[in-house]
Amino acid sequence: MSQQASETAATALPVVSTRIYPRGALDILSRDEVARLKDASAGGMHDLLRRCALAVLTSGSASDDPRAAQELYPSFDIQVLQQDRGVRIELINAPAMAFVDGAIIRGVAELLFAVVRDLAYTAIELGPQYAEDLESSAGLTDAVFGLLRNARILHPIEPNLVVCWGGHSIGREEYQYTKDVGYELGLRGHDICTGCGPGAMKGPMKGATIAHAKQRKRRTRYIGITEPGIIAAESPNPIVNHLVIMPDIEKRLEAFVRLGHGIIVFPGGVGTAEEILYLLGILLREENAQLPFPFILTGPTAAAPYFERIDQFIRLTLGEAAAARYEIIVADPEKVAKRMTAGIRKVREHRIAQKDSFYFNWGVDIPLPYQQPFVPTHEAMAALDLRHGRRPQDLAADLRRAFSGIVAGNVKEDGMRRVEEFGPFQIRGDQDIMQALDALLRAFVEQRRMKISGEYRPCYRVIA
Known part of the structure; x- marks a missing residue:
């Protein structure tokens, strides 16, 4: 250079x-x-x-x-x-x-x-001349594939990539736990992919670096996937050695699911809840019922109440079938790594049987509503249909959008500007769903999961 x-x-x-x-x-x-x-x-x-x-x-x-x-x-x-x-x-x-x-x-x-x-x-x-190509589900998936290929991170190697989700604003104990899990994953040869920022996005990578050094693993991948609206608020951490900037949050989320072989969720805030709901909505589809995809929620003992609240919210809104798609493991990094390794082994066997690639999950069915960009205007947020009686995957899609809008109001410049000009977003729905949502968001605020520092002013109002 x-x-x-x-x-x-x-x-x-x-x-x-x-x-x-x-x-x-x-x-x-x-x-x-x-x-x-x-x-x-x-x-x-x-x-x-x-x-x-x-x-x-x-x-x-x-x-x-x-x-x-x-x-x-x-x-x-x-x-x-x-x-x-x-x-x-x-x-x-x-x-x-x-x-x-x-x-x-x-x-x-x-x-x-x-x-x-x-x-x-x-x-x-992905310019205006290709707008028609981006109106179909297949076209959007091809766009995600093209971006990842252009970034040179699609390699035909054995499945070993673990996506780690979690909050950028977490406490010291939770951060240390993410490092411990990353260390156990690294000892077993796994590479790490996160949202590239600080907190739970940095810890697993940091733990894995030590384990990779011990195992003399030379070709290591610490992949950070972000998007323009979030990168300014969550700058890439120094360990990221492969950075990819997707055009919007929907393509970012699809990239995680297409690229990773399993997902671990650490404690976080609204962004983490958005990611959980996105993945559950996809896994609840009949087309993906037989798809092996290890999905683990984990944290230290102090984080057990956090996952209990998340679990209760999911069971209330999406049902027991949704809860059956993930496992909660508390205070046991080694168990997390062993379960993830076993799950990825099943992913490998399934990909071979289905003749699917190791480096890009073509087999998962992601419908168009999950791929189309959601612009969180006040009108769009108020129009979300958060009621019982809908198919769980459809309700999950709108719940995901609700959390996405709150993320925008918290840390994205466009969203912050809308809230400053027109006031908080209004979120409406069935009374029990709104009560559960309000309680979950209040817990995030009390646990300082919304912002790293400073007083948090809610960018939303929950209305039953």
């Missing part, structure tokens, strides 16, 4: 201006891709590129406010330039925390190249 760096004092915080030349994962871009990344007009890609790049350059930040980094580094900019010998990226007034002795940290540079790569691909391959 060649570069030329210089210190500048344009802002109160230390910053660096430099130019870097990508290698490997981002060798070349077309003229059209470069032009779109430079487009600063309304609807152009440059502002999105700037926000995502700044999130990567402030990796390790303790804030979950998507506006914090922009306020700290208002003069930061990034330019992608095409040259005869490839691509040059210019950083203007970039956070000095991403540099050592004037040179950009190698891992940060790799994540920065991933940002440019994925946004360039999305601008072209």
